[in-house]
Amino acid sequence: MAILKEPDFGTPKSKAATMVSLEIDGIKVSVPEGTSVMRAARQVGQEVPSLCAADMLDAWGSCRMCLVEIEGARGTPASCTTPVREGMKVKTQTQRLEKIRRGVMELYISDHPLDCLTCAANGDCELQDTAGEVGLRDVRYGFEGEKHFGAGADPKDESNPYFTFDSSKCIVCSRCVRACEEVQGTFALTIQGRGFDSKVSAGIMADDFFGSECVSCGACVQACPTATLREKAVHEHGVPNRSVLTTCAYCGVGCSFKAELQGDQVIRMVPHKDGGANEGHSCVKGRFAWGYATHKDRVTTPMIREKTTDPWKEVSWDEAIHYAAQRFRTIQEKHGKGSIGGITSSRCTNEEVYAVQKLIRAAFGNNNVDTCARVCHSPTGYGLKTTLGTSAGTQDFKSVEQSDVILVIGANPTDGHPVFASRMKKRLREGAKLIVADPRRIDLVRSPHVAASHHLQLRPGTNVALMNALAHVVVTEGLVDEAFVAERCEAREFDRWRTFVAEERNSPEALEEKTGVPADDVRAAARLYATGGNAAIYYGLGVTEHSQGSTMVMAMANLAMATGNIGREGVGINPLRGQNNVQGSCDMGSFPHEFSGYRHVSDDKVRTLFEGDWGVKLSPEPGLRIPNMFAAAVEGSFRGLFVQGEDIAQSDPNTRHVTAALEAMECIVVQDLFLNETAAYAHVFFPGTSFLEKDGTFTNAERRINRVRPVMAEKNGGMAEWDAVCRLARAMGYNMHYDSASDIMDEIARLTPTFKGVSFARLDREGSMQWPVDDAAPNGTPTMHVAGFVRGKGRFMITEYVPTEERTNRSFPLILTTGRILSQYNVGAQTRRTENSRWHEVDRLEIHPFDAEERGIADGDMVSIQSRMGAVTLPAMISERMPQGVVYTTFHHPTSGSNVITTDQSDWATNCPEYKVTAVQVARSNQPSEWQMELENLYETNYRRAAVEPAE
Ligand code: SF4
Numbered sequence: 041m042a043i044l045k046e047p048d049f050g051t052p053k054s055k056a057a058t059m060v061s062l063e064i065d066g067i068k069v070s071v072p073e074g075t076s077v078m079r080a081a082r083q084v085g086q087e088v089p090s091l092c093a094a095d096m097l098d099a100w101g102s103c104r105m106c107l108v109e110i111e112g113a114r115g116t117p118a119s120c121t122t123p124v125r126e127g128m129k130v131k132t133q134t135q136r137l138e139k140i141r142r143g144v145m146e147l148y149i150s151d152h153p154l155d156c157l158t159c160a161a162n163g164d165c166e167l168q169d170t171a172g173e174v175g176l177r178d179v180r181y182g183f184e185g186e187k188h189f190g191a192g193a194d195p196k197d198e199s200n201p202y203f204t205f206d207s208s209k210c211i212v213c214s215r216c217v218r219a220c221e222e223v224q225g226t227f228a229l230t231i232q233g234r235g236f237d238s239k240v241s242a243g244i245m246a247d248d249f250f251g252s253e254c255v256s257c258g259a260c261v262q263a264c265p266t267a268t269l270r271e272k273a274v275h276e277h278g279v280p281n282r283s284v285l286t287t288c289a290y291c292g293v294g295c296s297f298k299a300e301l302q303g304d305q306v307i308r309m310v311p312h313k314d315g316g317a318n319e320g321h322s323c324v325k326g327r328f329a330w331g332y333a334t335h336k337d338r339v340t341t342p343m344i345r346e347k348t349t350d351p352w353k354e355v356s357w358d359e360a361i362h363y364a365a366q367r368f369r370t371i372q373e374k375h376g377k378g379s380i381g382g383i384t385s386s387r388c389t390n391e392e393v394y395a396v397q398k399l400i401r402a403a404f405g406n407n408n409v410d411t412c413a414r415v416c417h418s419p420t421g422y423g424l425k426t427t428l429g430t431s432a433g434t435q436d437f438k439s440v441e442q443s444d445v446i447l448v449i450g451a452n453p454t455d456g457h458p459v460f461a462s463r464m465k466k467r468l469r470e471g472a473k474l475i476v477a478d479p480r481r482i483d484l485v486r487s488p489h490v491a492a493s494h495h496l497q498l499r500p501g502t503n504v505a506l507m508n509a510l511a512h513v514v515v516t517e518g519l520v521d522e523a524f525v526a527e528r529c530e531a532r533e534f535d536r537w538r539t540f541v542a543e544e545r546n547s548p549e550a551l552e553e554k555t556g557v558p559a560d561d562v563r564a565a566a567r568l569y570a571t572g573g574n575a576a577i578y579y580g581l582g583v584t585e586h587s588q589g590s591t592m593v594m595a596m597a598n599l600a601m602a603t604g605n606i607g608r609e610g611v612g613i614n615p616l617r618g619q620n621n622v623q624g625s626c627d628m629g630s631f632p633h634e635f636s637g638y639r640h641v642s643d644d645k646v647r648t649l650f651e652g653d654w655g656v657k658l659s660p661e662p663g664l665r666i667p668n669m670f671a672a673a674v675e676g677s678f679r680g681l682f683v684q685g686e687d688i689a690q691s692d693p694n695t696r697h698v699t700a701a702l703e704a705m706e707c708i709v710v711q712d713l714f715l716n717e718t719a720a721y722a723h724v725f726f727p728g729t730s731f732l733e734k735d736g737t738f739t740n741a742e743r744r745i746n747r748v749r750p751v752m753a754e755k756n757g758g759m760a761e762w763d764a765v766c767r768l769a770r771a772m773g774y775n776m777h778y779d780s781a782s783d784i785m786d787e788i789a790r791l792t793p794t795f796k797g798v799s800f801a802r803l804d805r806e807g808s809m810q811w812p813v814d815d816a817a818p819n820g821t822p823t824m825h826v827a828g829f830v831r832g833k834g835r836f837m838i839t840e841y842v843p844t845e846e847r848t849n850r851s852f853p854l855i856l857t858t859g860r861i862l863s864q865y866n867v868g869a870q871t872r873r874t875e876n877s878r879w880h881e882v883d884r885l886e887i888h889p890f891d892a893e894e895r896g897i898a899d900g901d902m903v904s905i906q907s908r909m910g911a912v913t914l915p916a917m918i919s920e921r922m923p924q925g926v927v928y929t930t931f932h933h934p935t936s937g938s939n940v941i942t943t944d945q946s947d948w949a950t951n952c953p954e955y956k957v958t959a960v961q962v963a964r965s966n967q968p969s970e971w972q973m974e975l976e977n978l979y980e981t982n983y984r985r986a987a988v989e990p991a992e
């Protein structure tokens with residue numbers, strides 16, 4: 041499509057229910073009370089010129105361009121700051137107004153460089169457009185006086201890798217400052233000085249943008265009406281001339297973007313205001329870190345090799361597919377049907393994931409399919425399905441705008457889910473209360489204009505104990521919503537649970553020693569959650585990646601049901617999903633025991649439905665989970681694996697065990713963008729496609745199904761993943777064929793009740809939809825469990841606290857926990873191939889000053905981290921964010937090897953690994969660990985392994 045310009049109504053939409061009628065230039069209009077005159081005028085197509093207004097920002101009233109005349113009112117008020125009144129008569133275009141506007145514009149232009157023709161914003165500049173709009177032809181003031189451009193102007197700030205700041209073009213409209221405050225919530229910018237000396241500054245303490253508090257979200261760049269703040273890509277390539285709407289491929293927020301191109305060159309990604317998940321906002325990853333799609337490391341030709349010690353040989357797609365099929369078939373002939381399987385990825389589209397699980401069930405003839413959600417949110421699926429009936433979060437993101445109390449548990453939204461964090465922070469600035477339960481003092485605990493009422497700084501591994509203590513207070517202090525429970529929940533289960541949590545051993549006082557959280561804080565937090573109005577829970581991997589991950593999810597559901605905080609806007613239980621399509625990969629049936637829509641493979645009715653559609657007999661036996669696949673590989677019965685878009689050698693726990701399993705297999709097929717760590721053990725490599733090449737859908741953490749559209753004309757590997765998967769299925773003897781990704785979605789909709797009303801045509805026409813989309817909810821379901829729970833009555837579950845078997849002792853006295861940082865993403869395969877690495881070049885070990893001092897560790901020292909499983913060496917970072925006794929690291933760089941030290945402990949119900957609790961010792965060290973030295977050798981070997989013999 042041509043460039044998509046979204047209308048800007050100048051001021052935000054009013055949420056008032058009362059309507060006000062007025063007349064603008066003789067046109068009658070009715071708008072909600074509180075709407076500005078500017079917005080009302082623009083709604084009826086009357087253009088009022090403006091410079092300091094934008095509808096994502098509150099009205100400011102500084103530029104004086106938007107003046108109007110109002111019958112009976114004195115002077116010429118600014119339309120952006122004047123609210124509508126009943127019966128008002130407004131004129132937006134009179135000779136008097138034209139003259140004033142031209143005069144104001146003259147003043148702006150007299151202090152602006154007249155280099156429009158060579159300016160990066162030429163053709164995309166509101167100042168230029170407005171000058172034209174008001175008919176400016178001449179500047180009477182001349183250009184001789186004091187100016188902000190030319191000799192003496194501040195130098196251009198090019199420190200940010202993605203955008204420039206050229207103050208000579210600034211009109212000091214404050215849109216950037218307000219965007220940083222109101223939309224992003226970082227407060228990195230300020231207006232320094234007064235009068236003529238006023239200028240935008242990236243903080244008083246910082247020399248430039250890069251050194252400031254700026255998190256590079258891009259909101260200020262988007263808000264700037266001039267070329268002052270502008271993407272470097274626009275400087276380099278010029279203003280884009282066409283747009284493609286698509287979805288970010290990083291985190292589970294699932295932001296919508298306009299990919300803006302010039303011909304086939306992607307120039308920039310601009311957040312889409314109509315995007316349901318992000319409503320026009322973005323973070324540094326989605327906005328700027330997409331360059332990996334054309335990185336030189338992309339592998340774009342299929343490759344094969346007999347042994348992993350051989351060099352790779354480039355071959356045609358046909359040859360690679362038939363080679364893989366033949367090796368898989370040979371394994372099955374020798375070791376049986378169940379000796380091979382596959383792993384799907386939450387980075388891939390719903391259609392790609394669906395195709396892989398079908399390949400495995402229909403062509404491999406078993407249910408050995410699992411997904412990377414196994415290692416992150418599988419307990420969410422289990423816990424929410426057991427208690428509420430659906431394996432998904434209950435709200436849309438917008439719901440947080442109605443919350444009065446927000447409980448964030450085991451999540452760090454400002455780093456992991458930044459766009460949602462901005463929305464949440466806005467609500468907190470409006471007065472909602474915040475409770476944070478996290479061992480670390482995450483940014484939310486105290487950031488500009490946001491402070492948690494309670495930070496429950498619990499010991500890693502004691503989530504369930506803390507949750508039981510909160511529930512104890514609710515039950516024993518009479519804070520249960522009895523009417524809700526009586527009407528909506530199973531009575532017998534509730535009574536059992538009430539008796540259980542009321543036991544003295546579950547009181548905050550009894551559990552204080554275990555959790556480390558003062559009982560008074562727990563009591564106060566529980567009272568706030570239960571009585572503070574709409575209370576919502578948001579949680580992340582700090583909840584799920586524990587040996588009691590599923591128990592904890594059920595404990596949160598218990599608490600929400602007991603207090604009636606479920607089934608309407610502003611409340612609920614919301615998993616902040618890690619990867620872009622975790623929800624989708626789970627929905628699509630890539631678990632070994634479930635078809636799409638979470639239906640068990642042993643259910644005859646469901647199996648018959650799939651057998652009828654797919655024309656093949658399907659196994660009723662659940663297949664192997666990822667850890668079982670590894671165990672069976674080491675033991676010798678599992679010999680072949682298809683891995684799509686997932687780097688298990690780096691992301692799964694206990695690396696030595698994983699690599700032993702990979703080494704033991706006879707055939708591994710990797711489908712990916714890059715030769716990742718897992719590819720070192722592979723025999724066949726299928727090139728994958730980046731999100732800029734894909735056609736399909738992602739489903740975000742709100743169950744929102746969003747279109748992903750091909751932005752780049754060519755697929756770098758020449759073939760869509762689902763197409764390669766279909767060809768592999770055919771080469772293995774099962775006739776699997778689709779004409780397009782849209783065809784796959786039609787099949788998903790045909791066989792999956794919650795997707796019944798979904799099709800590409802509808803998504804293209806109507807925009808994103810939240811499942812279930814069915815006869816009962818033809819337009820989707822923003823809030824779940826409104827009239828009743830999906831399972832009928834809500835089910836309270838007993839959540840006995842069972843401490844993890846991973847214990848500290850004298851040899852391993854500290855607990856290591858892990859997490860992410862804003863600029864990097866998971867194993868870093870994408871973000872490490874962008875300028876984002878400038879913010880985070882290495883992983884570091886955060887350690888409390890006392891723990892560091894006790895060990896003679898200074899900031900920046902190399903330290904060895906030793907667990908029962910292994911050791912790695914990282915630089916230390918002394919940090920008061922950590923409590924004493926707990927250390928923390930990210931895992932974005934393969935050489936850090938944090939999974940070398942994580943253990944085999946996992947969630948009792950789902951096998952989700954316990955990444956968040958590893959007993960370790962930390963000591964100064966001046967050399968890499970044994971594993972890291974081995975890794976260096978492995979890189980050497982991999983280098984050889986990665987050597988490619990071109991096709992003849
Ligand atoms: S990029 Fe974002 S965080 Fe940085 S100054 Fe602009 S609005 Fe603020």
Ligand code: SF4
Nearest residue numbers: 210211213214216264
């Ligand atoms: S940098 Fe842009 S948005 Fe900020 S004050 Fe200057 S012109 Fe306005």
Ligand code: SF4
Nearest residue numbers: 288290294295323326
């Ligand atoms: S918040 Fe998540 S989905 Fe949105 S732009 Fe950032 S990484 Fe992408």
Ligand code: FES
Nearest residue numbers: 090101103104120
């Ligand atoms: S747009 Fe109204 S004063 Fe600037």
